[in-house]
Amino acid sequence: MKYQTLEKYLARLNGSVREESRVWLDAEGRAQGKYFNTTLTSAFQPIRAFGSTTIVDAGIVAHEGFARSYSEDDSGLHLWRLLDQAASDDESVELDRLCRMLHSINFYRQVEDDVSLHLSVHARLLAAVDSNHGIAFRRILNMLELPHEQIVLQMPVVTHNQRWLLNYVLDNYRRNGFRLGVSASDARDALALLEKVKPDLIKVDAREITDEQSTEKLLRIAGEQDIRVVFKRVENPDVFARLQAFGQALALPVYAQGYLWDTPKSTLAAPAAHDCHSATTPSDIKVA
Secondary structure (H helix, E strand, O other): OOOHHHHHHHHHHHOOOHHHOOEEEOOOOOEEEEEOOEEEEEEEEEEEEEOOOOOEEEEEEEEEEEEEEOOOOOOOOEOOHHHHHOOOHHHHHHHHHHHHHHHHHHHHOOOOOOOEEEEEOOHHHHHHOOOOOHHHHHHHHHHHOOOHHHEEEEOOOOOHHHHHHHHHHHHHHHHOOOEEEEEEOOHHHHHHHHHHHOOOEEEEEHHHOOOHHHHHHHHHHHHHOOOEEEEEOOOOHHHHHHHHHHHHHHOOOEEEOOOOOOOOEOOOOOOOOOEHHHOOOOOOOOOO
16 A cells, blocks of 8 residues: 555554444455444446547546445445435535545555546535535545545536536635536536636536537537546447547547446456457446
8 A cells, every 4th residue: 555644544443443433444444434324335436548549448547436335245325315315414514524535545545556536526515515615625635645636526517507606616625726527417518617617527428418519529629628528327339439439530538437347346446458348238227
């Protein structure tokens, strides 16, 4: 492990008693935490880069962290709905901070390469955060001597009337040194966000690629501004083939994430190259 302060912290956690600790380790070394009566841990799904002229995986550039209920066989349930059902804004913020801490510990105890960690910000937190919410997470990272500059905080899709709130929260996180991502409902929405928000990264649902002209414009402008466009929920080869066609036309790499290649797991996926057409798509799983 290359993060020595984290290694020392994990050694202390390893001797902690579950009932007396906010965060503890299981027998596999995974960090867990408690929210009300639910035991939480982390699962990670890779974001992969593909060359513009090949369907071969060119490497993992990031992992997105998801909160899951703890399961020994790595089949825990997706838990963002806990935020929807939290009794108060304060409890929502508390859960969010716990999840970020778990994800940071579980990610950095495994990672060896210079890849990024993506953490989603729940829509409820846009209105719940105080004037400097980002500083709490930054303090945890500083305490563990973990690199905040490798973390991308991903904002949810917002309505046009919520753009002011999105800008407020983004400014908060930007002042604390985090990289920033935004989510768009489609390519046109993404183009508007590029102009108004200037993020480091923008995510678009691959299933919503219906406007080819706007998608091509988005990729071209984002490439000129060095803003990465990530297509999420890529679940079948036909969708990926459409993305690959855009990359070939513009001579740009394609960044994609989805069940075509990876299901979220507690163990980080190895950055091994493989042909995407050999993957199978689970039909009974919904993407987080």
